[in-house]
Amino acid sequence: MDIIERLLREATAKSKDGRIDQTGFLNYAASSSRYSLFTPMEASIVFHFAGRGAVGQRLALIDFAQLLDPRWRAPGDVERAAAEVAATTTTSSLLSNLANSAYSFVQGGEHIRSRPIG
Secondary structure (H helix, E strand, C coil), rough: HHHHHHHHHHHHHHHHCCCCCCCHHHHHHCCCCCCCCCCCCHHHHHHHCCCCCCCCCCCCHHHHHHHHHCCCCHHHHHHHHHHHHHHHHHHHHHHHHHHHHHHHHHHHHHHHHHHCCC
């Protein structure tokens, strides 16, 4: 994705109106490297998602922002991460309470033994 972002930034900066279409992207990608980095199918996928399904339009760099955002996570990943944090917190608090109770018991037991009876 870093390569795609770099190519999109350079290609839109060189265009007159700051926009690029799929063919222009593929041409710029081919001319800026020794090897062909992207197939037409890969470029089609990138432009499909960036253009939200509209075909054949010229897109600005801002149209690719959501697609290129490194902080984006799939909704299922976010829910799983939250569930893991909750489970870890529950387990952690349970173990913490158990350790605290054991510590209090040991402290209370030693305190009772050190006091003389009677």
